[in-house]
Amino acid sequence: MTRVSEHLNQALHDLMESDPSVHLLGEDVSDPYGGAFKVTRGLSSRFGSRVRSTPLSEGAIAGVGAGLALAGDKAIVEIMFSDFVALAFDQITNFAAKSTSMYGRPVPVPLVVRCPTGGNRGYGPTHSQNPQKHFIGVPGLSLFEMTPFHDAGDLLTRMFELARPCLFFEDKVLYTRQMHDTGDLFRFEVTDDVARVYVDGAGPPDCTLVTHGGLVHRTLDAMRALLLEDELVCELLVPAQLYPVPHLPGLEDAPHVCVVDDGTEGGTWAAEVATALYPRLWGRLRRPITLVNSADSVIPAAPHLEREVLVQAGHIRAAVREALS
Amino acid sequence: MTVTAAAPPRSPRPAVSDQDLRSLLLIRHFERALLRLFERGVLSGTTHTCLGQEYVPVALSALLRDDDFVFSNHRGHGHFLARHPDPDGLLAEIMGREGALCGGVGGSQHIYHQRFLSTGVQGESLPVATGVALKLAGTGALACAYIGDGTWGEGAVYEALNMASLWRVPLLVVVEHNGIAQSTPTSVQMAGTIAARAAAFGVRHHHIASTDVDEIRAGLAPLVDAVRAEPSPLVVEFATHRLGPHSKGDDTRSPEEIRRVRESDWYDRYAEADPERFARIDGEQRDLVERVVAEVSARPAAPAASAALATPSPEARP
Ligand SMILES: Cc1ncc(C[n+]2csc(CCOP(=O)(O)OP(=O)(O)O)c2C)c(N)n1
Ligand SMILES: [Mg+2]
Numbered sequence: 001m002t003r004v005s006e007h008l009n010q011a012l013h014d015l016m017e018s019d020p021s022v023h024l025l026g027e028d029v030s031d032p033y034g035g036a037f038k039v040t041r042g043l044s045s046r047f048g049s050r051v052r053s054t055p056l057s058e059g060a061i062a063g064v065g066a067g068l069a070l071a072g073d074k075a076i077v078e079i080m081f082s083d084f085v086a087l088a089f090d091q092i093t094n095f096a097a098k099s100t101s102m103y104g105r106p107v108p109v110p111l112v113v114r115c116p117t118g119g120n121r122g123y124g125p126t127h128s129q130n131p132q133k134h135f136i137g138v139p140g141l142s143l144f145e146m147t148p149f150h151d152a153g154d155l156l157t158r159m160f161e162l163a164r165p166c167l168f169f170e171d172k173v174l175y176t177r178q179m180h181d182t183g184d185l186f187r188f189e190v191t192d193d194v195a196r197v198y199v200d201g202a203g204p205p206d207c208t209l210v211t212h213g214g215l216v217h218r219t220l221d222a223m224r225a226l227l228l229e230d231e232l233v234c235e236l237l238v239p240a241q242l243y244p245v246p247h248l249p250g251l252e253d254a255p256h257v258c259v260v261d262d263g264t265e266g267g268t269w270a271a272e273v274a275t276a277l278y279p280r281l282w283g284r285l286r287r288p289i290t291l292v293n294s295a296d297s298v299i300p301a302a303p304h305l306e307r308e309v310l311v312q313a314g315h316i317r318a319a320v321r322e323a324l325s
Numbered sequence: 326m327t328v329t330a331a332a333p334p335r336s337p338r339p340a341v342s343d344q345d346l347r348s349l350l351l352i353r354h355f356e357r358a359l360l361r362l363f364e365r366g367v368l369s370g371t372t373h374t375c376l377g378q379e380y381v382p383v384a385l386s387a388l389l390r391d392d393d394f395v396f397s398n399h400r401g402h403g404h405f406l407a408r409h410p411d412p413d414g415l416l417a418e419i420m421g422r423e424g425a426l427c428g429g430v431g432g433s434q435h436i437y438h439q440r441f442l443s444t445g446v447q448g449e450s451l452p453v454a455t456g457v458a459l460k461l462a463g464t465g466a467l468a469c470a471y472i473g474d475g476t477w478g479e480g481a482v483y484e485a486l487n488m489a490s491l492w493r494v495p496l497l498v499v500v501e502h503n504g505i506a507q508s509t510p511t512s513v514q515m516a517g518t519i520a521a522r523a524a525a526f527g528v529r530h531h532h533i534a535s536t537d538v539d540e541i542r543a544g545l546a547p548l549v550d551a552v553r554a555e556p557s558p559l560v561v562e563f564a565t566h567r568l569g570p571h572s573k574g575d576d577t578r579s580p581e582e583i584r585r586v587r588e589s590d591w592y593d594r595y596a597e598a599d600p601e602r603f604a605r606i607d608g609e610q611r612d613l614v615e616r617v618v619a620e621v622s623a624r625p626a627a628p629a630a631s632a633a634l635a636t637p638s639p640e641a642r643p
Contacts, residue, residue: 027506027509032508032577033509033577053509053513053514054478055477055478055506056448056479060480122371123370123371124370124431124432124434125430125432125435126444126445126446127371300428300432301370301429301430301432301433301434301435302420302421302429302430302627303369304627305429305430305629308629
């Protein structure tokens, strides 16, 4: 069993070892601190000046990463809390992403911006957000998210092979969970980009859920309760690539689809997934796709208030039950 | 443009009023109590204590007026308590209990109370403080913004200083230069100096090495008066020391370094200077904080967020 944060750490070690053109920049990423969430532990001791603790300068470090990438190397930039990626919005969207195509010929920009993301830790309104939705639909920009099922090394390699900037979201609670752990009721398999989590031998599901990495455990909790207490069989699809929305396999026969998204309501990833699915599933769906999102609200610091705003297992279960009732 | 106060003549008897001592010790015991609550698993999220730096806001508080606006940051409990001695409201906010200053929504880093406002995104407050100062110019009031040395990495700081200088607004930037940002020493994250950066914008700069509240005030008072009267921006840089971890349990400094930092603490010096009076007030404030902790811990959770999260009405003004 490996903790997700340790798995990510190992993947960064392996990547920097195998590819000397990879640099890593971010606030407090160097040893002995090793990053606010310890994901970069050991890297500065091992790879010297290819790993740099930076000043508090999110905009500029994203730009420096883009510069290293433009000059033929590869860069990983860590934004300490993904909320602060807002400070790098210009560098990411107006320079890094656009420069891949705005000069009339393809310009490779192999840049990965790592974003520790999400709430349920009581950090309050500016340290708990899921900002994925703000980056959807930017030409030249791809969004990925860490999941308990995808190999982080493969994902990093894929992102660099795209030769265009990628945001890589990593849920802060997921860091503390084990890789590949679905509990005893569920099995999983990964096909291409998408992990499928299912009840072994349960037959066709009543509902197929789609979610991103940070919500996997809350969604599995909901699926467990739906199975044991409501006798509803659910299957879960977890893409690592969030945008462009990848092909989600096996939905043709799904009686119902529910997309679960930790972002707050309004202009959401869930809506983007539904938009991608409607033309494909039109005529087969028995009812509209259910979208579950966090409330249209800032994220309170007090845990009991935060819980009400962010998607929890209970919300997911209630939404599925209501849709199928 | 730089006014450098002489290094503190380590006065064996720093004269400090009862009121200032009370304020210093209230903050000290409040912060210690928070770390204890964290250890007991009673607090969630994170907290940034200002242990060692308490004298900065205490020295400033007497120079600030009720109509001044104060902007604070992640390390803001001392900033708040020096201005509003309301440990109950602050603790309730941090613990998410009834009577919380901001309904438990903001928590430790996001407080808006009367003319005190904090936010957890570094550098964000300086342009806002400049806007508030623009509005206050000519009234005699000023906007005071506390920032750390590390926060000088953020571009917003310079954009704000430029406008503050061009438009001559009453902006008092208080820099708590504790030589470190989270885990990164200032020496590897700041090129040049804060003094030279202020000078580049034609902004007055005042350096303070003293930890003596009265001495600091005496040097600062005429400069703060000028901020109000001219009006004009001023950068006041305190050489200070962070005694505790950045947040909790994340101190990677060497034991020698932490020992060195402890030597500069005002606490023992004030205790030695006037042992009997210090012990009395220290005990008083410790008991006070203990009572506050017990009382606030017994309160019910802050009520559901709907009221706090509702859309503001146009009349909702500070
Ligand atoms: C924009 C932004 N980037 C990063 C952080 C995370 N962070 C919080 S405090 C801090 C260090 C701040 O250092 P400094 O300004 O010196 O203040 P100090 O903590 O020393 O009081 C960092 C990196 C943040 N809150 N906001
Ligand atoms: Mg500092």
